[in-house]
Amino acid sequence: MTDKTVIHVIDDDAAMRDSLAFLLDVNGFQPQVYESADAFLGAADRAALDCVISDIRMPGLNGIELVRKLKGEGSSCPVILITGHGDVALAVEAMKAGAVDFIEKPFDDAALLGAIRSALDALPDNRTGSSAKNEAEARLAELSPRERDVLQGLVAGKINKVIAHDLSISPRTVEVYRANLMAKTGARSMSELMRIALAAGL
Amino acid sequence: MTSQRRFWLRYGSAAVAAGLVFALRFTLHHYFEDRTFTVIYVPVVVFAAFAGGRGPAIFATILCLGISAHFLGDSLFTNPANLIDVSFFAVLGPIIGEIGNRLLQESEDASYRQAQLQSVLDTVPEAMVVIDERGLMRSFSATAERLFGWSAAEVIGKNVSVLMPAPYRQEHDGYLNRYRTTGERRIIGIGRIVVGERKDGSTFPMELAVGEAKVGKDRFFTGFVRDLTEHRSQERRMQELQSELVHVSRLTAMGEMASSLAHELNQPLSAITSYLRGAATLLKAEQVDKSRIREALDRSADQALRAGDIIKRLREFVAKGETEQSIENPATLLEEAAALALVGAREQGVRVSLRCNRDLPDIVVDKIQIQQVALNLIRNAIEAMETAVRRELTIEVVRKDSFAFFSVADTGTGIAPEIAQHLFQPFVTSKANGMGVGLSICRTIIEAHGGRINARANDGGGTVFEFTLPFAEPEAAHDR
Numbered sequence: 001m002t003d004k005t006v007i008h009v010i011d012d013d014a015a016m017r018d019s020l021a022f023l024l025d026v027n028g029f030q031p032q033v034y035e036s037a038d039a040f041l042g043a044a045d046r047a048a049l050d051c052v053i054s055d056i057r058m059p060g061l062n063g064i065e066l067v068r069k070l071k072g073e074g075s076s077c078p079v080i081l082i083t084g085h086g087d088v089a090l091a092v093e094a095m096k097a098g099a100v101d102f103i104e105k106p107f108d109d110a111a112l113l114g115a116i117r118s119a120l121d122a123l124p125d126n127r128t129g130s131s132a133k134n135e136a137e138a139r140l141a142e143l144s145p146r147e148r149d150v151l152q153g154l155v156a157g158k159i160n161k162v163i164a165h166d167l168s169i170s171p172r173t174v175e176v177y178r179a180n181l182m183a184k185t186g187a188r189s190m191s192e193l194m195r196i197a198l199a200a201g202l
Numbered sequence: 203m204t205s206q207r208r209f210w211l212r213y214g215s216a217a218v219a220a221g222l223v224f225a226l227r228f229t230l231h232h233y234f235e236d237r238t239f240t241v242i243y244v245p246v247v248v249f250a251a252f253a254g255g256r257g258p259a260i261f262a263t264i265l266c267l268g269i270s271a272h273f274l275g276d277s278l279f280t281n282p283a284n285l286i287d288v289s290f291f292a293v294l295g296p297i298i299g300e301i302g303n304r305l306l307q308e309s310e311d312a313s314y315r316q317a318q319l320q321s322v323l324d325t326v327p328e329a330m331v332v333i334d335e336r337g338l339m340r341s342f343s344a345t346a347e348r349l350f351g352w353s354a355a356e357v358i359g360k361n362v363s364v365l366m367p368a369p370y371r372q373e374h375d376g377y378l379n380r381y382r383t384t385g386e387r388r389i390i391g392i393g394r395i396v397v398g399e400r401k402d403g404s405t406f407p408m409e410l411a412v413g414e415a416k417v418g419k420d421r422f423f424t425g426f427v428r429d430l431t432e433h434r435s436q437e438r439r440m441q442e443l444q445s446e447l448v449h450v451s452r453l454t455a456m457g458e459m460a461s462s463l464a465h466e467l468n469q470p471l472s473a474i475t476s477y478l479r480g481a482a483t484l485l486k487a488e489q490v491d492k493s494r495i496r497e498a499l500d501r502s503a504d505q506a507l508r509a510g511d512i513i514k515r516l517r518e519f520v521a522k523g524e525t526e527q528s529i530e531n532p533a534t535l536l537e538e539a540a541a542l543a544l545v546g547a548r549e550q551g552v553r554v555s556l557r558c559n560r561d562l563p564d565i566v567v568d569k570i571q572i573q574q575v576a577l578n579l580i581r582n583a584i585e586a587m588e589t590a591v592r593r594e595l596t597i598e599v600v601r602k603d604s605f606a607f608f609s610v611a612d613t614g615t616g617i618a619p620e621i622a623q624h625l626f627q628p629f630v631t632s633k634a635n636g637m638g639v640g641l642s643i644c645r646t647i648i649e650a651h652g653g654r655i656n657a658r659a660n661d662g663g664g665t666v667f668e669f670t671l672p673f674a675e676p677e678a679a680h681d682r
Contacts, residue, residue, distance in 0.1 A: 012548065012549065013469045013473075015469060015470060015473040015501070015504075015505050015508070016469055016472060016473055018473070018501065019472070019473035019474075019475075019476035019477045019480070019501065019502075019505070020476055022476065022477060022480045022498055022501075023476040023477070023479060023480040023483075025480075026480045026481075026483045026484050026494075027480070027483060057465070057546075057549040057550075058549060059548055059549060059550070059551040060551060082472075084464065084465035084466075084468035084469065084472075085461060085464075085465055105468040105469070105471070105472040106468055106471040106472040106474075106475045107472065107475065108475065108479070109475070109476065109479035109480070109483070
């Protein structure tokens with residue numbers, strides 16, 4: 001059992017914990033579950049963490065605060081945040097705090113397992129290193145200047161209307177640019193787009 | 203008629219009457235010669251008194267005295283009998299004048315009062331019917347004509363029972379008899395809602411109030427009738443509007459909760475996805491672990507049911523049903539409402555304690571509406587604690603006399619004094635984007651159920667909302 005990678009799962013919902021543990025277990029990981037961030041901090045050996053999957057909205061310390069705390073302690077452990085309230089602002093906040101990924105419930109196992117594998121793969125080297133940055137920049141290369149402006153607005157956590165006002169265009173046009181952004185970068189979700197944008201240093 | 207013309211008419215008619223009696227006296231002078239015969243002047247004075255009052259009566263008396271003096275000549279003074287006779291008449295004239303004047307005044311007053319009364323009776327929205335002891339109609343007001351479709355001329359003198367449908371039509375005389383013999387009042391001075399019948403045979407609900415009057419030996423009954431048809435339909439319309447408003451506010455409450463509900467639904471959906479994908483992964487293995495797969499499938503089924511429960515409760519809550527009273531257990535009612543209202547509360551770090559006394563008697567209520575009140579109060583409480591450090595929510599229902607006593611206590615920011623006074627009035631709110639109708643609707647609902655709702659400051663900071671609902675049956679056994 002010791003050769004398995006330990007994945008720490010933090011969620012206040014019992015069914016969520018149990019189902020995630022089951023999914024991880026059948027996929028060859030060793031899940032360790034906690035019902036709150038505080039319970040996790042109290043129990044886990046923080047020096048030897050492989051990967052953490054945490055819900056965002058929880059009683060006590062929330063997911064984003066947990067990421068900040070771990071990063072503040074200098075931990076390099078990747079944290080994947082999951083949430084039932086997916087919105088751009090929250091995704092940006094999560095990514096800025098240092099989460100490696102932001103996944104909306106309900107999610108496909110492929111999305112979660114993909115996120116875990118890429119997080120674990122990136123573990124040995126610095127994830128903000130040049131290769132990740134280059135890759136992200138490559139995906140953003142095709143964007144027009146206007147599309148970049150809209151993306152910057154999104155990264156700043158602005159809503160469509162505000163971006164439209166700032167750029168003196170209509171909100172409808174902003175929506176079109178957002179659709180273009182997703183298509184050109186090949187991002188499957190808003191959070192993935194945010195991750196790419198942040199990796200590219202936008 | 204101008205007062206001057208009336209003056210001339212009054213005194214003129216007195217003078218004309220005096221003239222006539224002068225002519226009469228003249229033609230009869232041959233028989234009377236020097237006898238007084240003052241009796242023939244009395245009708246003149248009486249006529250003048252009734253026609254013109256005191257003044258013309260005195261005027262007629264003076265004229266008649268003059269006529270008398272003219273015919274008697276010297277014998278008025280030489281014959282003492284004549285003098286006495288004329289003197290009597292001189293006194294009698296003004297007295298008759300005074301009596302006539304009184305009668306005139308009274309009859310004028312009476313006709314004035316009559317006109318006033320008539321105008322009142324014609325304008326009161328209630329129809330008025332007066333019957334005598336035998337049940338025969340004596341008076342039938344204009345409103346009664348409109349209401350029953352009969353004209354006064356048609357029904358006066360007929361039995362009042364024509365205004366009632368069977369079986370009252372046959373029994374009404376019996377009611378009158380019973381009252382005459384026993385004096386037992388079933389409707390007089392009490393008033394009740396009965397059914398009336400129009401001329402065309404259609405019936406309608408009416409409120410009947412009956413008064414009794416005794417004039418000498420006769421007894422009259424005056425009935426005031428109010429048509430409730432319109433009244434009823436207005437009441438129904440009000441109820442419809444109110445239930446519409448209540449429903450809209452329920453939808454609004456749900457709209458505000460939409461994000462929490464989406465999250466609540468996402469939990470079981472995520473769990474189901476994970477169980478099923480995991481089970482699918484297990485199936486790919488060479489050695490299929492059937493028991494693990496079955497367990498995963500069972501658990502995902504449980505989660506599907508959990509999602510279904512949330513949706514079912516939501517649908518019940520927003521369903522636009524007729525208001526329906528049913529017998530409910532206060533504790534169950536509150537627990538169900540709390541289950542819906544507490545969606546997302548745990549994530550916000552609110553510590554909830556739900557204390558329900560399960561042994562309370564039942565209450566008869568519109569379940570959805572009461573749950574709406576509870577939900578509203580609980581959501582408000584959670585919202586009030588958003589910025590508070592201590593987040594404790596206490597929800598309970600206990601017995602208080604013959605009422606179920608519900609309370610929702612929070613440790614939030616409390617209510618500003620300027621808001622507190624108008625808390626239950628519509629359009630008063632402390633929320634940035636609230637409409638301020640939630641609590642006013644809560645009060646409407648609770649008061650419609652015969653209960654009361656109020657708010658007070660919580661001892662440890664925050665607010666306590668309390669409302670009462672009467673138990674289904676007053677427990678007389680406890681009081682004995």
